Amino acid sequence: MKDLQPNSNSETITADLLRPLSKPGLGWYTTVTISGLLVLLAAVALGYQFTKGLGVWGINRPVFWALDITNFVFWIGISHAGTLISAILRVTGAEWRRPVTRCAEAITVFALMIGALFPIIHLGRPQFFYWLVPYPNERGLWPNFRSPLAWDFFAINTYLLGSIIYLYLPLIPDLALLRDKSSGLFRRVYGALCLGWRGTQLQWDRLERAVRAMAVIIIPVAVSVHTIVSWDFAMTIRPMWHSTMFGPYFVAGAIFSGIAALILAMAVIRRVFHLENYLRPVHFNNLGLLLLTMSLIWFYFTFAEYLTSWYGNEPEEMAVFRSKVSGVYAPLFWGTVVCCFAIPAPLLAIKRFRTIKGTMVASVLVVIGMWFERFLIIVPTLTQPKFTFNWGSYTPTWVELSLTAGTFGYFVLLYSIFSRLFPIIAIWEYKEGLPLGEHGEQTVVGVPDAELESV
Amino acid sequence: MVIDLDRCTGCEACVVACRVENNIPAVGPEEAAKGRSINWIRVERYVEGEYPDVKVKFMPVLCQHCEEAPCEPVCPVYATYRTDEGLNAQVYNRCVGTRYCANNCPYTVRFFNFFDPKWDAPLEKALNPEVSIRPRGVMEKCTFCIQRIRKGEEKAKDEEREVRDGDVVPACVQTCETKAMYFGNLADPTSEVSKLSKSNRAMRLLEDLGTKPRVIYLNKGD
Numbered sequence: 260m261k262d263l264q265p266n267s268n269s270e271t272i273t274a275d276l277l278r279p280l281s282k283p284g285l286g287w288y289t290t291v292t293i294s295g296l297l298v299l300l301a302a303v304a305l306g307y308q309f310t311k312g313l314g315v316w317g318i319n320r321p322v323f324w325a326l327d328i329t330n331f332v333f334w335i336g337i338s339h340a341g342t343l344i345s346a347i348l349r350v351t352g353a354e355w356r357r358p359v360t361r362c363a364e365a366i367t368v369f370a371l372m373i374g375a376l377f378p379i380i381h382l383g384r385p386q387f388f389y390w391l392v393p394y395p396n397e398r399g400l401w402p403n404f405r406s407p408l409a410w411d412f413f414a415i416n417t418y419l420l421g422s423i424i425y426l427y428l429p430l431i432p433d434l435a436l437l438r439d440k441s442s443g444l445f446r447r448v449y450g451a452l453c454l455g456w457r458g459t460q461l462q463w464d465r466l467e468r469a470v471r472a473m474a475v476i477i478i479p480v481a482v483s484v485h486t487i488v489s490w491d492f493a494m495t496i497r498p499m500w501h502s503t504m505f506g507p508y509f510v511a512g513a514i515f516s517g518i519a520a521l522i523l524a525m526a527v528i529r530r531v532f533h534l535e536n537y538l539r540p541v542h543f544n545n546l547g548l549l550l551l552t553m554s555l556i557w558f559y560f561t562f563a564e565y566l567t568s569w570y571g572n573e574p575e576e577m578a579v580f581r582s583k584v585s586g587v588y589a590p591l592f593w594g595t596v597v598c599c600f601a602i603p604a605p606l607l608a609i610k611r612f613r614t615i616k617g618t619m620v621a622s623v624l625v626v627i628g629m630w631f632e633r634f635l636i637i638v639p640t641l642t643q644p645k646f647t648f649n650w651g652s653y654t655p656t657w658v659e660l661s662l663t664a665g666t667f668g669y670f671v672l673l674y675s676i677f678s679r680l681f682p683i684i685a686i687w688e689y690k691e692g693l694p695l696g697e698h699g700e701q702t703v704v705g706v707p708d709a710e711l712e713s714v
Numbered sequence: 715m716v717i718d719l720d721r722c723t724g725c726e727a728c729v730v731a732c733r734v735e736n737n738i739p740a741v742g743p744e745e746a747a748k749g750r751s752i753n754w755i756r757v758e759r760y761v762e763g764e765y766p767d768v769k770v771k772f773m774p775v776l777c778q779h780c781e782e783a784p785c786e787p788v789c790p791v792y793a794t795y796r797t798d799e800g801l802n803a804q805v806y807n808r809c810v811g812t813r814y815c816a817n818n819c820p821y822t823v824r825f826f827n828f829f830d831p832k833w834d835a836p837l838e839k840a841l842n843p844e845v846s847i848r849p850r851g852v853m854e855k856c857t858f859c860i861q862r863i864r865k866g867e868e869k870a871k872d873e874e875r876e877v878r879d880g881d882v883v884p885a886c887v888q889t890c891e892t893k894a895m896y897f898g899n900l901a902d903p904t905s906e907v908s909k910l911s912k913s914n915r916a917m918r919l920l921e922d923l924g925t926k927p928r929v930i931y932l933n934k935g936d
Contacts (some may be wrong), residue, residue, distance in 0.1 A: 312850045314828030319749030321822050323813035383811015383826065383851025390791045390810055408790035408812055495818040496784055496923060641817065645920060648758040649822040651749045
């Protein structure tokens with residue numbers, strides 16, 4: 260496959276990567292408008308819900324959780340993109356990561372912000388969400404540390420804080436660059452954010468140490484977060500929730516959907532900001548291989564989970580199992596298998612199809628499939644409680660659907676604004692990887708980037 | 715509490731009595747069809763066999779006040795907890811409405827207030843002043859008529875004696891036409907419920923889960 264020749268002129272690189280900040284282009288404005296409208300729609304839906312009560316959702320007895328928790332689990336899952344790509348690739352010193360890291364880290368922060376909204380807005384009384392905070396109050400009341408929801412609270416906050424730091428640290432040298440290149444208010448803001456960065460050897464040493472440490476720290480944090488999210492289900496005594504392998508199953512699914520989201524984000528950035536020279540087919544090829552690996556792992560977990568339920572043949576498990584495999588949820592279930600495995604796995608396994616377009620198609624399918632996978636984990640179990648007298652069903656209302664659409668809009672909006680204010684490809688990190696270049700200070704002209712291509 | 719299934723006719727008088735006693739809001743037929751109705755006690759109907767050889771079974775189900783209640787550990791704010799007397803209590807003021815307790819209740823006896831509570835006129839004039847109205851967004855469930863338990867305890871205290879059978883009668887038990895329901899102190903070996911709980915007809919719902927329910931059903935088990 261003929262690859263594009265990467266740029267290696269320092270000035271050109273800086274100009275290319277900073278261009279989105281000054282001239283975002285028509286694509287950017289279109290994206291922001293559409294996503295902004297979706298957010299507006301969700302805001303209207305949310306206002307309506309807060310005024311009338313949760314009855315405007317489709318939830319009922321016995322389906323007390325539905326799209327709210329689906330979106331929660333899905334977005335927390337998406338947030339695992341940043342961790343895997345950025346942290347693991349940094350720790351292992353994979354050179355091709357350089358233009359990918361910041362795209363990934365930003366996904367983590369924004370997806371996490373959206374995911375973390377749902378435990379709050381899904382509450383019956385969202386105004387009292389802070390009762391989950393362990394603060395000393397006059398009545399001596401503490402949250403219940405035995406509840407997986409309390410664990411969630413700590414896990415998500417830790418992860419959000421950690422990933423913001425992890426996004427921020429490698430941003431510092433680029434912020435300094437922005438400070439030097441801007442004027443007026445922007446200069447002051449960037450100047451304050453870059454914490455007096457002057458690019459001395461001591462500062463570089465410290466930064467690299469800090470980034471390395473955070474990369475190591477953030478990996479177990481990310482794994483723990485989705486494990487704890489899975490325990491919201493696994494700790495209960497509901498059929499097809501009470502499963503010991505839910506932790507790793509959820510983490511694998513999270514990384515799976517996260518990589519898909521990253522590929523999509525990169526493909527859009529590449530097109531909208533004309534960064535074809537930076538986000539090259541090799542990156543999509545490598546991420547495509549990772550996506551393939553995760554697809555296989557996802558299939559393995561799903562197979563193991565469903566086979567054991569079926570073989571055990573317990574009536575309550577089988578009721579849920581049947582509703583998924585051959586009952587009312589069968590179209591969604593088999594659709595999920597097609598979206599997450601049957602199409603992406605062969606598509607990504609064949610080198611000829613592992614192109615930018617090919618990985619994009621696979622990623623769109625995986626994102627859709629993983630959303631429905633979350634839905635299928637939550638709703639079928641809830642519709643079928645132990646006593647058949649109480650079996651129910653679930654249909655979403657426009658409020659829940661608007662909120663769901665709004666999450667996607669909100670994510671795109673946050674991401675677009677971020678890419679307008681900060682370089683979405685880490686300039687210093689990219690330059691650092693160039694042969695002969697030292698932190699991009701020296702100008703290197705016309706050196707083929709053989710190392711990058713060979714990975 | 716002891717419920718004799720062989721005596722239950724499925725008349726649902728207990729359901730009505732409970733609604734009146736405990737200020738349970740009426741959600742209306744449309745919301746009820748969506749599964750939003752609130753019934754702290756309900757009569758589950760099961761039809762066994764094929765026509766014409768059918769048998770209809772009725773089973774009143776209410777909060778089982780489990781000794782090992784699955785709803786309790788999952789609540790992140792201690793809105794549901796076990797009192798010293800062994801009741802499974804729901805603190806409306808503390809509840810934030812995660813609905814996690816309802817998801818982990820194997821008996822599906824926890825209810826959520828999807829909207830502000832309302833009553834069709836003139837029902838709002840017949841509310842029980844001894845029971846608090848639950849706001850929108852909180853969980854609620856059977857309390858074993860805690861207001862009546864307190865009253866019975868106070869009466870016994872005034873008369874300087876222990877609580878005995880007949881001091882506390884929840885609304886459902888009081889109303890039961892066929893006397894299929896009994897209420898008393900299971901910890902007191904001389905009480906009627908204690909004796910009935912040792913009957914060879916006694917069983918508990920979903921006993922294998924280990925929740926140790928405090929509602930005992932009597933069923934000859936034909």
